[in-house]
Amino acid sequence: MxxxxxxxxxxxxxxxxxxxxxxxxxxxxxxxxxxxxxxxxxxxxxxxxxxxxxxxxxxxxxxxxxxxxxxxxxxxxxxxxxxxxxxxxxxxxxxxxxxxxxxxxxxxxxxxxxxxxxxxxxxxxxxxxxxxxxxxxxxxxxxxxxxxxxxxxxxxxxGPYFKGGLKPSNFLVTDYDRAAPKGTGAAKVGGNYAGSLLPGKEAKERSFSDAVYLDPETHTKIEEVGAANFFGITKDDLFITPKSSSILPSITKYSLLWLAENRLNLKVSEGDVYIDQINQFKEAGACGTAAVIAPIGGLQIKDDFHVFYSETEVGPVTKRLYNELVGIQTGDVEAPEGWIVKV
Missing domain, CATH: 3.30.470.10 (Aminotransferase class 4, branched-chain amino acid transferase, N-terminal domain)
Structure with a gap:
């Protein structure tokens, strides 16, 4: 371009x-x-x-x-x-x-x-x-x-941050850390992103969209998906996102938490998302301003590959959340009070 x-x-x-x-x-x-x-x-x-x-x-x-x-x-x-x-x-x-x-x-x-x-x-x-x-x-x-x-x-x-728009893509769990405990992970500073370039490059070389980072202290919990936040929808309709002092507080994530609870009538939670418990999720995705929502088709965890809803089809809850959020952003769906500022 x-x-x-x-x-x-x-x-x-x-x-x-x-x-x-x-x-x-x-x-x-x-x-x-x-x-x-x-x-x-x-x-x-x-x-x-x-x-x-x-x-x-x-x-x-x-x-x-x-x-x-x-x-x-x-x-x-x-x-x-x-x-x-x-x-x-x-x-x-x-x-x-x-x-x-x-x-x-x-x-x-x-x-x-x-x-x-x-x-x-x-x-x-x-x-x-x-x-x-x-x-x-x-x-x-x-x-x-x-x-x-x-x-x-x-x-x-x-246009869309991930090519193809709202289509599932696969991600790789990396051994690298995105941020240090009590470091600058919750601040939107350039160093966080510079450090993610190498693991991101290695993930793409293996045909994944990006790297998924685990918590820097124990490497047992999902924290971030590349430059976006993670969310999952459990089989009993709980919408959950990781909670950690080293995660960037995503405006998109908090908007989805509100929409999931108040528009889709889901149970919602910010809490620990253990990597060895991802079988609980029927759908998963990454979210952020650039990506909006990027459905996660599958996740490579060392030698195991875990598929959520589908590698080719977007899950119904993810699709509803996407339509609600984008509808508000483009003025087609009524926005909660204070969310929209006219130029």
Whole structure:
């Protein structure tokens, strides 16, 4: 995909998940103890000091969000205040200044509005992906927090994260750890993802979609699926997701927990998901902003391969959850109060 593409030349139904340079991005600078007002810019290049803490000590965090075109042509955001709150937690973990929640949401609305023609049409299955981030910058060299920071948000139209959309795919349980106990697993920081590249590569080389990580302390419980959260539906209709201090608190996961209980009338739980007890699940999946829901067909656990509902068909509960969630995001299903913000 070329980065100089224009909206009028895009096949909206055949988009992948790759970078496209859009017209504007929002940028704000933190200096002398406060954030400036921020501005929209056409420049997609950052100009930072070689001593920036983001480059040397990983002092940076980011978010992932989407904007959706509805049937009436309007544009809406899905739970943006939850992204603002999660970025606040990431900043606090890395001793970075918090970008205020209201300013965060206003910045996102501005950058989406400025790139309105890049928001894919309703019904195409594509969305506008939004990437806010904060990095430590300035002339630093010691291991300490920076005095200056950048908050920025850029956007691009994307298709499904996993090719094929809502189709089951297989995953490999890895021996690698995604995060350390009491580390930065619950913060959305780049180092978590850099460390996942090797196990992800090894999984793909064996024809799996990605790696599944077990808990770093005991290696007995499922924690994350690649860059997404895990969920399972037991044979007695309990919707369960792992609970751990080293799991990223997924906004999609918590939305599915609410929908499973309040719209599908399932029992729900956040708790331990032991790898040797996966026979209890009739369906399983990965969930996140980029992936939405990726049904898990089968799971390779050392020499054993376990199939959940099917390697080719999506389970009925997973399909209902997907339709409910995507319906809310695209404006076709009534949203719980406060979940949708219009641009």
């Amino acid at each position: 070329t980065t100089d593409l224009r909206p009028e030349n895009i096949d909206w139904k055949d988009l992948g998940f790759s970078y496209i340079k859009t017209d504007y991005r929002f940028i704000s600078y933190y200096k002398d103890g406060s954030w400036d007002e921020g501005t929209l810019t056409e420049d997609n290049q950052l100009h930072i000091s070689e001593g920036s803490t983001a480059l040397h000590y990983g002092q940076q965090c980011f978010e992932g969000m989407k904007a959706y075109r509805t049937a009436d042509g309007s544009i809406q955001l899905f739970r943006p205040y939850e992204n603002a709150k999660r970025m606040k937690l990431s900043c606090e973990r890395l001793l970075m200044p918090v970008f205020p929640e209201e300013k965060f949401v206003e910045a996102i609305k501005k950058v989406v509005k400025a790139n309105e023609e890049w928001v894919p049409p309703y019904g195409t299955g594509s969305t506008l992906y939004i990437r806010p981030f904060i990095i430590g910058i300035g002339d630093n060299i010691g291991v300490k927090p920076a005095d200056e920071y950048i908050f920025s948000a850029f956007v691009m139209p994307v």
